[in-house]
Amino acid sequence: MLRVVSSLPLSIGHEARISLEKPRMSSLSAANALHNHSTGRWLYNNDQRELCWLIFEKPPDLLTSFAPAENYVRQAYFDMEQLQAVACEAMHATKCIHASKIAEGTTKPLDCNVYLDSEVPLRLIQQGFSLAF
């Protein structure tokens, strides 16, 4: 089993870049965006919570002094390109051709299928942070 914790060479990251546009953190309506956690959440103060991310477009760990983690339940921060680079290295693939979200969970903001050039789908679970429900 491969454990990937070290930084990857930049070249792998470039090869791993795919047609999927780099996810942005700034769309209020993009419920299906990869980073969005759009189910199982509190609706009160919804606009304020979403706006919080718009204003502080940074990963939650950099922002705990500004705003509670609860505000970031809407978005799970991760670097999609690096994630694909990790997948490519683990599977000895040259590029990632497709990534799509298949589920959202209370403990796993993202659960997505990643298709590398081998066309073997991988399931990828990302755990950004525990959710403040």
Add this chain to the structure above:
Amino acid sequence: MVTASEVATMEFMRLHTTFDVPAVYAWSKNPANPVRSEYILMEDVRGVPLMESWYSISGSPVSTAVLRLVNNVYSMSTVLFSQIGSIYFKEDLPQELQSRPLFGSTIVEQFRPAESQFRIGPIADYS
């Protein structure tokens, strides 16, 4: 630690049972990695989730599914661990916990090889 336990538990099951447990290809428990988040990259297991067809099946498919489920749960209930907690890879735990045995007094032969790789650690909890 939750990610570490989740991966270790999946590996424990995949290596020492016949259940369809997805293989883990890469993972990280360190949120300061290049991805800037913990992650698990695993095999996409082919098949149909039971919940998807549960309300449209009856008769023998139901008994097949339930029997398999019960057998799997039963076979895991025969495993006696040394203490209460969650499963981890040995190297993810402090020395003190590494020195404790994985299993209790009775060891199911099928699981004996796991002794070298896994240990029991804190109960994995997301909250």
